[in-house]
Amino acid sequence: MATTTGTAEPAAPTDGEGVRRRDFIEIAAVSAAGVGALATLVPLISQMAPSKDVLAESTTEVDLSAIEPGQAIKTMFRKQPLFVRNLTQKEIAEADAVPLSELRDPQTLQERTKEGHENWLITMGVCTHLGCVPLGAGEGEIRGEFGGYFCPCHGSAYDTAARIRKGPAPKNLEVPQYEFTSDTKILVG
Numbered sequence: 051m052a053t054t055t056g057t058a059e060p061a062a063p064t065d066g067e068g069v070r071r072r073d074f075i076e077i078a079a080v081s082a083a084g085v086g087a088l089a090t091l092v093p094l095i096s097q098m099a100p101s102k103d104v105l106a107e108s109t110t111e112v113d114l115s116a117i118e119p120g121q122a123i124k125t126m127f128r129k130q131p132l133f134v135r136n137l138t139q140k141e142i143a144e145a146d147a148v149p150l151s152e153l154r155d156p157q158t159l160q161e162r163t164k165e166g167h168e169n170w171l172i173t174m175g176v177c178t179h180l181g182c183v184p185l186g187a188g189e190g191e192i193r194g195e196f197g198g199y200f201c202p203c204h205g206s207a208y209d210t211a212a213r214i215r216k217g218p219a220p221k222n223l224e225v226p227q228y229e230f231t232s233d234t235k236i237l238v239g
């Protein structure tokens with residue numbers, strides 16, 4: 051059977067072959083570096099990811115009793131801003147008056163709140179465009195032309211149900227999982 055040895059290789063590869071061999075060697079070196087980096091990254095990422103236990107425990111309780119109608123607060127949930135807002139009857143009526151056909155991400159206020167607690171609007175404070183924190187939950191902050199929240203990064207405006215109405219954001223502010231544990235307390239997560 052014919053075998054290939056060092057001396058059996060063509061003695062003088064043409065320039066084209068030489069280039070191809072060098073390319074191959076470089077690609078092989080880069081690939082090896084990539085695999086090495088990946089091998090380093092995988093354990094690092096798995097170390098950084100919170101365990102299931104930690105995630106399951108990371109709920110946030112919010113006391114609503116001090117939040118007056120028309121007021122909102124900013125708090126944190128799983129290291130991200132959370133907006134908790136007590137809507138006025140006027141703000142509820144404004145949200146209800148908007149035809150769903152006008153909405154980019156059609157949802158009613160009722161779908162975004164809990165039955166019997168439609169005045170409590172609980173959303174993440176993270177713009178669905180590129181993740182800035184919109185204005186409107188803090189004392190004295192502007193709320194934009196639709197009266198909800200306004201993202202100063204690129205001008206997305208949300209209405210009183212935190213639904214996207216104008217600007218580049220594709221989606222309404224996210225409503226996280228939560229439940230009322232009493233009339234004045236919610237548990238988020």
Ligand code: FES
Pocket residue numbers: 177178179180181182201202203204205206217218219
């Ligand atoms: S991040 Fe909010 S509009 Fe771009």
